[in-house]
Amino acid sequence: MYNSHKIGALIILISITITHMQSSKKEGYFNPGVTVDVAIFTIEDNTLKILLIKRANEPFKGTPALPGGFIHKGESSLETAERILADKAGVKNVYIEQLYTFDESERDPRGQIISIAYFALVPREKLGIHEGSRTENPEFVSVENLDKLAFDHKKIIAYALKRLGDKILYTNIAYSLLPQSFTFSQLQKTYEIILGAPIDKRNFRKKFIQLDMIEETNEKLTGKRQRPAKLYRFKKKMPEKLKRFF
Amino acid sequence: MYNSHKIGALIILISITITHMQSSKKEGYFNPGVTVDVAIFTIEDNTLKILLIKRANEPFKGTPALPGGFIHKGESSLETAERILADKAGVKNVYIEQLYTFDESERDPRGQIISIAYFALVPREKLGIHEGSRTENPEFVSVENLDKLAFDHKKIIAYALKRLGDKILYTNIAYSLLPQSFTFSQLQKTYEIILGAPIDKRNFRKKFIQLDMIEETNEKLTGKRQRPAKLYRFKKKMPEKLKRFF
DNA sequence: GGTATATAGTGTACTTAGAACACTAAGTAG
DNA sequence: CTACTTAGTGTTCTAAGTACACTATATACC
Structure with a gap:
């Protein structure tokens, strides 16, 4: 009877340890908790937006994260990230x-995590009109106005923005933010939003044609109060490095 | 008595779980084991070398890693990496x-780790004449002749080499491979080794002077069977990005 | 001492890419 | 049919990259 109490106590101890994501081993070794966080960007209304949720639980309950x-x-952590993308943003691939x-x-x-x-x-078109409305209420927020965020997520976002700004200059990842076909203006706007600076129209077109990344479709975008714009598509929708850029 | 056996069994179970670096939690959650591996490069005998040890334990006992x-x-993982650097290569900072x-x-x-x-x-001069001679026998090996390595370490090294080749083109990290003062030829050789291609001497000098990263010392390297070479030093020995390179 | 040898050190012409810049074209709105 | 809005197009100038060959100054060796 006394002994089985002991067992009970032990089990409680174990679960506490696990909750703290720290199982102490012999001499200093232990396993930290391992999470995956995903910075999911899209472009909407001519701004770069990132998906944030409101935390449902402590710590930082109610804070965007x-x-x-x-x-x-x-x-694998990649699979975790893809699961999160599917669950919270409803997209895959x-x-x-x-x-x-x-x-x-x-x-x-909570400790060492x-x-x-x-x-x-994610191209805006792949996202549903409005995302889930659970307590977490995921929504896309402009990266310009980020308030207090949970954990070190502001730092993570800053890092992601830097990576994005770098990579758009030497890879073709812009394809992953644009719809299947797009006008040259949309393409240029994408670059301007990410780089945060205007680009000369003629130089941009010259450069892009030289890079040979996109091709004309036979379609035009009509219905606007202006000259119809030719629609283009990316030749390859796979990540690749370019020689250089701007 | 019977109960205390039960406790014993429980404890064994726990230690097995921990040895496998997997403590199962409620519903799918668990902590993978977390290790840190360090690709430590130096230049010696006009080749790029990496520090490898022979594994003292299973798995892959005896295999270089x-x-x-x-x-x-x-x-933190950075502190772990610095501890490994100190222990295995005997260097810090x-x-x-x-x-x-x-x-x-x-x-x-062993499972999910x-x-x-x-x-x-690391500049070669910071390393002792010959590193430890424990069973692990750490030694610097040319990145050209890497045999079978433990785990996915070949993949890690390939990734590190790519990073190094990229970064030497747009940062000043070359300072971290060179001694305090060095000749222009040594500097150029460093680039040639990492990029794996010869560079024109005049263009290299022109470029480097334009970048304004290094300055002359008052010393010359004499004692060689040739015209003495001026010695240079880096103006800043802190990582920084350059506009561009080659 | 003189000669061979090895690496240090320097300048110019050409080619390519980046930057600055303004007008015409073709739709829709009213 | 006129006003407005965005699409679309070339040229000049400047900066950087590339290709290329000879002279300078030490030590080694005879």
Whole structure:
């Protein structure tokens, strides 16, 4: 009777340890908790937006945060990120890459929990009209007005923005933000939004034609109060490096 | 008596779980093991070399591998990497940055163990004449002749080499491979080794002077059977981005 | 001491890419 | 049918990259 109480106490101890994501092993070794957070970007209304949820639980309950979660057993971090993309943004087969692993010790009040951060790009058209309305209420927010965020997520977003700004200059990832076909103006706007600076129209077109990344379709965008614009598409919708850019 | 056996059994179970680096939690959540591996490069005998150890334990006992280890409690992954650098290469305060987190499920036969990989650059002069001679026998090996390596370490090294080749083109990290003062020829050789291609001497000098990264010292390198070479030093020995390069 | 040898050090012409810049074209709105 | 809005197009100038060959100054060796 006394002994079985002891067992009960032990089990409680174990569950506490696990809740804290820290199972102490012999001599200093232990496993930190491992989460995945995803910075999901899209362009809407001529601004770069990122998907944020309101945290349903402590810590930071109610505070906006990147969608994320713990790695499941048998899952790679990429698979975790894709699961989060499907669950929170309702999309799959979008551009995604690992960003950085954040693990400064004070980043999570629950203890030593690392975050393998990913960043993803989604064309606006792939997203439903308005995302889920659970308590988490995921929504796309302009990266210009980010208030207080949970954990170190502001830092993660800053890092993601830097990566995005760099990569758009030497890869073709712009394809992953644009619809299947698009006008030259839309394409240029995408670059201007991400780079945060206007670009000369003629130089931009010259450069892009030289890069040979896109081709004309036979269609034009009509119905606007202006000369119809030719529609283009990317020749390849796979990530690749370019020689250089601007 | 019977009950205390039960406790014993429980404790064994726990230790097995921990040894496998997997503590199963409620519903799919669990903590993978977290290790840090470090790709430590230096230049010696006009080749790029990387530090490898022979694994002292299973799995892959006896096979060459990157120096690495589990994160200790309270340690960030960067601190782990720095500890490994000190223990295995005997250096500190060298260039180090996080590379990538490798976590494909089959990478470690012990189960789900992720590796936060770092890469470090060490000038040859900072390393002792010959490194430790424990069973691990750390030694610098030319990146040209890498045999079978433990885990996915070949992949990690390939990734590190790509990063190094990229970064030497748009940052000043070359400073972290060179001694305090050096000749223009040594500097150029460093670039040629990392890029794997010869560079025109006049263009290289022109470019480097234009970049304004280095300055003359008052010294010359004499004692060689040739015209003495001026010695230069880097103006700043801190990582910074350049506009562009070659 | 003189000669061979090895690496240090320097300048110019050509080619390519980037930057600056303004007008005409073709639709819809009213 | 006129006003308005965005689409579409070339040229000049400047900066950077590339290709290329000879002279300078030390030590090694005879």
